[in-house]
Amino acid sequence: MVQTNNINKQKLLILSGATAVGKSSLAIQIAKQINGEIISADSMQVYRHLNIGTGKVTQEEMSGVEHYLIDIVNPDFNYSVANFVSDAEAAINLISAKGKIPIITGGTGLYINALLNGFNLSRTPGSETIREKLNDRILNEGSQKLHEELKNIDPESAEKISVNDAKRIVRALEIYYLTGQTKSEVSQKNPESNYDYLFFVLDDERAALYERINNRVDKMMQQGLEAEVRSLYQYKNCNSMQAIGYKEMVKHIDSEISLEKAVDQIKQGSRNYAKRQITYLKWMQAEKEWVTCNDISKVMPKINIFLG
RNA sequence: GGACGGGUUCCCGAGUGGCCAAAGGGAGCAGACUGUAAAUCUGCCAGCUCCGCUUUCGGUGGUUCGAAUCCACCCCCGUCCA
Numbered sequence: 566m567v568q569t570n571n572i573n574k575q576k577l578l579i580l581s582g583a584t585a586v587g588k589s590s591l592a593i594q595i596a597k598q599i600n601g602e603i604i605s606a607d608s609m610q611v612y613r614h615l616n617i618g619t620g621k622v623t624q625e626e627m628s629g630v631e632h633y634l635i636d637i638v639n640p641d642f643n644y645s646v647a648n649f650v651s652d653a654e655a656a657i658n659l660i661s662a663k664g665k666i667p668i669i670t671g672g673t674g675l676y677i678n679a680l681l682n683g684f685n686l687s688r689t690p691g692s693e694t695i696r697e698k699l700n701d702r703i704l705n706e707g708s709q710k711l712h713e714e715l716k717n718i719d720p721e722s723a724e725k726i727s728v729n730d731a732k733r734i735v736r737a738l739e740i741y742y743l744t745g746q747t748k749s750e751v752s753q754k755n756p757e758s759n760y761d762y763l764f765f766v767l768d769d770e771r772a773a774l775y776e777r778i779n780n781r782v783d784k785m786m787q788q789g790l791e792a793e794v795r796s797l798y799q800y801k802n803c804n805s806m807q808a809i810g811y812k813e814m815v816k817h818i819d820s821e822i823s824l825e826k827a828v829d830q831i832k833q834g835s836r837n838y839a840k841r842q843i844t845y846l847k848w849m850q851a852e853k854e855w856v857t858c859n860d861i862s863k864v865m866p867k868i869n870i871f872l873g
Numbered sequence: 874g875g876a877c878g879g880g881u882u883c884c885c886g887a888g889u890g891g892c893c894a895a896a897g898g899g900a901g902c903a904g905a906c907u908g909u910a911a912a913u914c915u916g917c918c919a920g921c922u923c924c925g926c927u928u929u930c931g932g933u934g935g936u937u938c939g940a941a942u943c944c945a946c947c948c949c950c951g952u953c954c955a
Binding site for chain 2: 584607608609618619643644645646647648649650672673674675676678679682684685686689690691696725726727729730731732733736739740748751752753754771804807808809810811812833834835836837838840841842844845847848849
């Protein structure tokens with residue numbers, strides 16, 4: 566472990582992993598033992614009313630442990646990494662002011678990465694209007710055309726972004742047209758993290774994980790996922806509704822697919838998502854401890870050593 | 874019993890004499906990733922001693938220089954007529 570210059574840094578516990586591995590409940594258990602509070606790093610649990618499908622912990626399950634960044638915006642809000650980083654920093658300060666330990670838990674790797682590695686998002690703002698225009702151009706001119714454009718402006722980024730990756734092409738161009746600087750110039754990360762953290766990744770055998778996911782989706786259906794999505798139907802075009810479990814259910818409500826098919830797609834989508842989460846976690850630069858989720862006994866000793 | 878339609882690589886599904894190890898999609902695996910990230914995108918995907926070879930397209934036999942594609946019989950499946 567690299568523990569240089571960590572003496573004065575804020576201590577953080579990170580707990581991540583694929584969907585349905587059991588992060589939330591483990592986090593609560595840990596919080597109780599070390600007098601900690603939980604900050605959710607989940608791009609969908611920030612939305613109010615998206616409860617069943619996002620696998621939010623209930624008030625009861627929280628059993629008194631304070632949770633942050635859950636239910637903080639309405640479903641029509643477009644939450645982003647930038648919001649997360651500032652919200653999470655604020656929560657960290659709040660928790661630490663109470664003399665407690667912040668535990669970051671969630672499956673949105675990008676969010677955790679941005680927080681830990683000090684992405685400087687303030688230098689790369691966003692602009693809905695510019696983005697919209699760019700998106701229109703992609704539709705009309707094709708992504709290849711805009712990729713060419715990016716190549717002239719920021720060859721370094723163009724090199725890394727696929728010609729087909731419309732989203733990233735748009736974003737890179739957006740940064741340039743908004744700030745006059747290229748994405749590659751502006752998006753440097755801090756050389757060193759602001760935090761002293763202990764990072765656990767919960768994992769399991771792939772087959773077991775996939776099975777757990779399938780079961781969890783069945784459970785969500787029993788809990789009334791369909792009704793929940795119906796009650797949120799008005800938001801069907803919002804970002805929040807692109808969450809797995811919601812977009813498929815909307816298709817069913819719109820009579821595009823049968824209920825059975827929707828459920829299958831939710832399971833399939835969740836499995837694919839889990840795969841991507843794991844890939845991101847593997848890729849992400851940070852010291853990590855991979856823990857098999859049914860063998861978490863060795864987690865506490867390490868935490869105790871870490872906290873001193 | 875009769876009339877058609879069909880059985881293709883893990884699944885769906887193109888292919889109807891050579892350009893076919895066989896389109897396309899899905900799944901799976903691996904990867905990328907700095908303001909939509911539960912999103913978006915990329916690669917691999919019969920096997921091998923891998924610029925060539927070997928085994929695949931329900932089964933068996935045949936026609937042909939050559940078949941997943943044509944013929945015969947057989948085995949399943951679906952629809953229809955009795």
